[in-house]
Amino acid sequence: MGDWTNDCILKLLELYRDEPILWDPNHKYHKDRRRCHNAWIRLSDALQVPVTELKKKKDSIMATYRSHLRKKKSLTDEDYKPVWFAYEAMDAFLGQIVNTQHTIESAKNHSEVNHEIIPVNNEVIVSWTPPGQTAETRQKFQPVENSSELQEATKEMKEAFGILKNVLNKRSNEDDECDLFTKLLAKKLKKLPNHERELFMYEIDGLFIKRSNQVNQINLTLPNS
Structure with a gap:
């Protein structure tokens, strides 16, 4: 349907009202996808409009209805009535449902702390x-x-x-004299200038190499037992 006139929208709402399975969450078959799809098929056949277009139009007018409903609740004037042509037709069967859902959502938001x-x-x-x-x-x-x-x-x-x-x-407590000596030596090395520190480290390393070579030569000269 290319042009949704007011009469066409009211006709859609009338047929939609007669299918509570689509809008009443307390309906025993409200969550039955097959039965709900069949209800949309009945609306589509009656209006000669594809189901996808009907659903889009339904979402559009529901958004408008909720907008007017929020405005009405925000005003203190109890006699205020929205002037939108479809408000009364929708409020007649959807008002209690939407108000209940709003109350549940508000309570849920307050409990989510x-x-x-x-x-x-x-x-x-x-x-x-x-x-x-x-x-x-x-x-x-x-x-x-x-x-x-x-x-x-x-x-x-x-x-x-x-x-x-x-x-x-x-x-x-596991630190022995070797650990203590190396820590003391490292502490002294850190106090030296860079060039002197490198020289000391080179000479100390040389002492270890020299002593290691001496031990190896002694081991070579000893007879095998």
Whole structure:
């Protein structure tokens, strides 16, 4: 249908109203895709319009309806009535459904808050930030001194820190005279200018090479046992 006149839209709404399977979430077959598709086929046959075009038009007029509905709710004048030609026809069977969905969504948004559980000594602090607010609100619950889970977690943390401390102490105690000497030598080398440091390192390395060669010659001259 190239031109959707007001009469055509009202006819579509009349047929759509007679197919509650398409718009009533409480209908027992509302989630049955096959039955819903058959309902759209019936509308398509009655209006001689493809199903895809019917669905697009339905989405368009539903968006307009919701827009007028929000405007009506935002105004304090209870006698306000939208002047859109299709509002009353749609509100007659969709008003309660849309209002219920809006209420559910609002309740869901208010319940979606960020919670954080913070253990402090023997108490549990639960903090949350309500939607649209930046200030943190905290509520303190009763002490949980007898919480076996908290006591077990505290015990495990103490054991872990004890093991880590023992490992660090053991590593520091394993340094022998060679480790201490090399650390002392490295400390002295760092105090020298660059050119003198390289000379000292070269001479020290030479001492090791010379001594190693002497040991090898002695081993070669010794008779095999």
